[in-house]
Amino acid sequence: MNKVSVAFIGMGYRGKQLFRLLRNIPFFQILAVADPGMEPSELPDISCYNHGENSSLEMLEKHHPELVFIASPWQYHVQHALLCVEHGCHVALEVKGGLCLDEYAPLIESAERRGCHVYPLENTLFTRENLAVLNMVNEGLLGEIIFMRGGYRHDLRRLLLDDAGNIGNREKTESVWRGKYYLEENGDLYPTHGLAPLCMIAGINRKDRIKYLTSFSSKSAGMLQRIKELGGNTDVKVCMGDVIVTQLETEGGIIISLVHDTTLPRPRSLDFEIQGTKGIWQGDRRSIYIEGISPDEEWEDDRSYISNYNHFYWCRWGQEALKLDRHHSGMDYVMLKALEADLKNQILFPITLKDLALWTSITPWSKISIREKRTICLLD
Amino acid sequence: MNKVSVAFIGMGYRGKQLFRLLRNIPFFQILAVADPGMEPSELPDISCYNHGENSSLEMLEKHHPELVFIASPWQYHVQHALLCVEHGCHVALEVKGGLCLDEYAPLIESAERRGCHVYPLENTLFTRENLAVLNMVNEGLLGEIIFMRGGYRHDLRRLLLDDAGNIGNREKTESVWRGKYYLEENGDLYPTHGLAPLCMIAGINRKDRIKYLTSFSSKSAGMLQRIKELGGNTDVKVCMGDVIVTQLETEGGIIISLVHDTTLPRPRSLDFEIQGTKGIWQGDRRSIYIEGISPDEEWEDDRSYISNYNHFYWCRWGQEALKLDRHHSGMDYVMLKALEADLKNQILFPITLKDLALWTSITPWSKISIREKRTICLLD
Numbered sequence: 001m002n003k004v005s006v007a008f009i010g011m012g013y014r015g016k017q018l019f020r021l022l023r024n025i026p027f028f029q030i031l032a033v034a035d036p037g038m039e040p041s042e043l044p045d046i047s048c049y050n051h052g053e054n055s056s057l058e059m060l061e062k063h064h065p066e067l068v069f070i071a072s073p074w075q076y077h078v079q080h081a082l083l084c085v086e087h088g089c090h091v092a093l094e095v096k097g098g099l100c101l102d103e104y105a106p107l108i109e110s111a112e113r114r115g116c117h118v119y120p121l122e123n124t125l126f127t128r129e130n131l132a133v134l135n136m137v138n139e140g141l142l143g144e145i146i147f148m149r150g151g152y153r154h155d156l157r158r159l160l161l162d163d164a165g166n167i168g169n170r171e172k173t174e175s176v177w178r179g180k181y182y183l184e185e186n187g188d189l190y191p192t193h194g195l196a197p198l199c200m201i202a203g204i205n206r207k208d209r210i211k212y213l214t215s216f217s218s219k220s221a222g223m224l225q226r227i228k229e230l231g232g233n234t235d236v237k238v239c240m241g242d243v244i245v246t247q248l249e250t251e252g253g254i255i256i257s258l259v260h261d262t263t264l265p266r267p268r269s270l271d272f273e274i275q276g277t278k279g280i281w282q283g284d285r286r287s288i289y290i291e292g293i294s295p296d297e298e299w300e301d302d303r304s305y306i307s308n309y310n311h312f313y314w315c316r317w318g319q320e321a322l323k324l325d326r327h328h329s330g331m332d333y334v335m336l337k338a339l340e341a342d343l344k345n346q347i348l349f350p351i352t353l354k355d356l357a358l359w360t361s362i363t364p365w366s367k368i369s370i371r372e373k374r375t376i377c378l379l380d
Numbered sequence: 381m382n383k384v385s386v387a388f389i390g391m392g393y394r395g396k397q398l399f400r401l402l403r404n405i406p407f408f409q410i411l412a413v414a415d416p417g418m419e420p421s422e423l424p425d426i427s428c429y430n431h432g433e434n435s436s437l438e439m440l441e442k443h444h445p446e447l448v449f450i451a452s453p454w455q456y457h458v459q460h461a462l463l464c465v466e467h468g469c470h471v472a473l474e475v476k477g478g479l480c481l482d483e484y485a486p487l488i489e490s491a492e493r494r495g496c497h498v499y500p501l502e503n504t505l506f507t508r509e510n511l512a513v514l515n516m517v518n519e520g521l522l523g524e525i526i527f528m529r530g531g532y533r534h535d536l537r538r539l540l541l542d543d544a545g546n547i548g549n550r551e552k553t554e555s556v557w558r559g560k561y562y563l564e565e566n567g568d569l570y571p572t573h574g575l576a577p578l579c580m581i582a583g584i585n586r587k588d589r590i591k592y593l594t595s596f597s598s599k600s601a602g603m604l605q606r607i608k609e610l611g612g613n614t615d616v617k618v619c620m621g622d623v624i625v626t627q628l629e630t631e632g633g634i635i636i637s638l639v640h641d642t643t644l645p646r647p648r649s650l651d652f653e654i655q656g657t658k659g660i661w662q663g664d665r666r667s668i669y670i671e672g673i674s675p676d677e678e679w680e681d682d683r684s685y686i687s688n689y690n691h692f693y694w695c696r697w698g699q700e701a702l703k704l705d706r707h708h709s710g711m712d713y714v715m716l717k718a719l720e721a722d723l724k725n726q727i728l729f730p731i732t733l734k735d736l737a738l739w740t741s742i743t744p745w746s747k748i749s750i751r752e753k754r755t756i757c758l759l760d
Contacts, residue, residue, distance in 0.1 A: 146644060221526060247627065257637065276644070280646045
């Protein structure tokens with residue numbers, strides 16, 4: 001396979017980012033895009049399908065793409081992916097919070113039956129640091145993994161509220177569909193950015209499994225505070241707690257703390273910490289401590305370690321990644337190159353749709369755990 | 381009150397530290413010490429009681445001290461404090477993990493009846509940073525508090541194991557009595573260093589109360605790994621998980637994550653994070669972010685904030701504290717000056733025995749929560 005024909009479903013903020021990067025990789029030949037909010041003039045050299053509900057189907061039937069990128073609003077992901085798979089396409093699927101339990105089951109079944117690949121596009125798996133830490137862990141540098149921390153800590157109030165303090169009202173942005181979850185649900189809405197790298201690093205779904213989940217929610221005050229400042233309607237009832245903490249335990253005895261923190265003012269962070277019997281890495285601080293190597297009880301800057309354990313993805317594609325993908329420090333580009341390498345049967349893509357199904361199941365389970373104030377056994 | 385006559389029960393590592401500092405504060409007139417392991421020659425100018433069980437009683441009856449410092453092994457704290465209170469002495473009481481539920485109830489009752497003060501010596505309450513953050517929070521700089529994190533993260537394997545890898549075998553150290561908890565119990569053994577400042581800063585036990593507690597334990601592998609390295613007996617069964625995470629929820633909707641992490645290699649840390657509707661402070665990183673003041677989404681160094689919100693304790697005693705108490709960066713000295721100021725009826729000591737009773741109750745509750753895999757309601 002020298003080239004793959006590509007189509008897009010969903011050309012919002014995220015779709016556009018991926019589109020721009022793909023244009024720099026000759027392997028991906030983009031034929032068409034489908035998005036109801038799109039103007040054909042935006043991409044004059046590509047076929048554009050923007051006539052509502054059936055646009056995607058029309059596009060698939062007309063162009064028969066081999067691979068479809070799906071970056072539509074969350075609630076359409078599974079439906080769009082199923083449509084593609086039923087047309088024999090491979091799928092590159094954007095991540096999200098899970099909307100319901102077992103939502104990917106029909107897609108997994110259908111993809112297996114049709115022999116189609118579904119590649120989850122969780123870009124945080126592909127950062128230089130996370131991949132280097134994966135190497136360190138695989139080579140035993142941190143010892144046996146005991147405790148891990150991660151999360152999605154990103155102030156989204158500007159995205160969720162418009163300038164007058166209304167939720168879900170910023171036109172043509174994810175505000176519109178993402179905002180409503182905050183009014184109706186309480187749980188970890190977006191677990192994958194934090195959890196996926198932790199699972200990859202510790203081999204969860206490979207050599208260990210998540211057994212228990214318990215989630216906790218703080219009160220909800222951050223959004224209301226901002227609504228007040230903007231002069232908006234303070235009668236709005238926000239359901240989502242400002243900070244959701246989810247504790248996970250694996251069969252092997254690893255504890256994972258996962259945080260969802262999107263309605264308070266703060267610099268963004270994925271808050272990574274990987275702690276084992278021989279050392280500990282803290283991603284936010286870019287610090288590492290390895291017993292017997294680091295000076296006694298002193299943090300070291302992690303940069304030389306990250307270089308020494310550089311993943312072959314980054315050895316191969318790192319330079320061009322940093323040049324072409326400044327916006328996301330190369331991780332999106334490396335992810336797309338990994339996708340290319342898998343489609344060419346050169347290097348297996350490191351994660352599967354079943355991984356995504358596990359990660360996103362945190363959302364519905366966390367809502368149940370918070371609502372019913374109980375620990376959930378995920379292996380029942 | 382110009383002077384207070386002082387005695388000591390317990391002259392181990394911690395007792396000696398306090399003793400040395402008290403000698404620099406003329407208000408405290410040390411008369412006598414009781415410790416079965418002590419040589420009188422160590423302190424030639426002080427009466428020394430080292431004849432076993434009844435030494436403390438003998439000392440109290442002979443010297444009638446007004447204030448007694450108790451730094452004996454944990455299991456004697458309450459017994460020794462009761463003895464002092466029944467002799468009409470005020471007590472300065474070292475902290476520890478709680479050994480059982482309601483262990484301080486008889487002491488609280490007796491101290492109230494006899495009009496004696498019992499001052500908990502939790503020194504982390506008195507660091508310059510924590511007291512400045514208390515001021516910031518009281519003045520509303522961080523907004524409404526939503527989420528807090530803290531913990532005791534301190535590799536104690538060198539203390540708990542001797543050079544041949546035996547637990548609890550370092551002679552004349554706390555190893556002897558502290559080690560056995562690791563063999564027999566699983567819970568947050570030492571909650572106060574992390575929790576006490578969080579409670580002080582958020583006004584818990586004043587304007588809010590801890591309602592729920594759930595604890596989680598990782599596997600136990602750190603101690604065994606070290607025993608193996610030292611060539612010790614690897615048949616030893618360590619009960620305590622390497623990392624214990626305790627989630628607390630307050631009536632007011634604050635979430636607190638507390639960590640106990642003492643058997644893995646790492647630089648020590650209290651891991652503080654205080655997050656509110658207007659900003660966030662991270663103690664380990666010495667970083668702060670205040671909405672509308674800090675550059676957009678950028679951490680600031682906290683040093684100028686700590687200076688601007690310097691607590692009056694530190695304005696008054698900070699310079700001498702840093703000179704006299706290099707070992708603990710001034711916090712022990714400031715604590716002792718706060719004790720002096722309370723005894724002189726000048727400034728109320730900021731915490732009470734009832735606070736200590738709450739903080740230390742985390743230990744037995746966490747053991748129950750881990751053992752029975754359930755959430756505990758502390759207000760039942």
